[in-house]
Amino acid sequence: MFKEFKDFIMTGNVIDLAVAVLLAGAMGLVVSGFVNDIMMPFVGHFSGGLDFAEMKVVLDEAVLAADGTIAKPENAVMYGKWINAIINLIIVGFVLFMIVKAYNKTKTPPAPAAPEAPKGPTQEELLIQIRDLLKK
Template sequence: MLKEFKNFIMTGNVIDLSVAVLLAGAMGMVVNGFVTDIMMPIVGHFSGGIDFADMKIVLSEAIVGADGEVTKPENAIMYGKWVNAIINLVIVGFVLFVIVKAYNKTKTPPAPKEDAPKGPTTEELLMQIRDELKKK
């Protein structure tokens, strides 16, 4: 059983998949860093310094005890985080679009296919059949 597991793990597909997963995780961190650290401050600047993550609709306020401890936490709809997620999605989608477009430009175009030799037309085939029938 251990030998079968070793053979399974050492197949090319499993190794390729593991490399792809690791690279996808690293790429995700790079893109997330780009969005969080570079693009979101720019979006915040052009939106008047608004931090969307803090936007919310409070349904019920937090209840704080006399000792300063929160006895009941605030209940709020955090729509600002959702707006941030949508902005992140648009930015990540655009960045991936640019990356894929640049990658596609580096690929060599496939060689043009040669046209198949043209056969006789329908009229030529009918004339050949006619001639063959006349011979018989």
């Protein structure tokens, strides 16, 4: 059973998948850094300094104890974080669109198919021509 497991793990597909997962995780960090640290300040600037992450609807206020500590935390719907996630999706989608568009421009277009040679007469047409010539 150990040998079968070793053979399974060492196949190319599993190793390729592991590499893809690790690269996707690293790429996720790069993309989230780009969106959060570069693009979102622009969004905040053009929206008048509004921070969407702080937008919420409070359902239950926080309850403070006599000593000032929080006895019961606030219960709120954080819809601003959802708005941030949608903005992130739009930004990432646009960046990926631009990357794919640039990649497609680098690919060479397929060579146009050579026009088919005109087909000659069929065997029946040739026999008809021969028959007509013999009649003359």
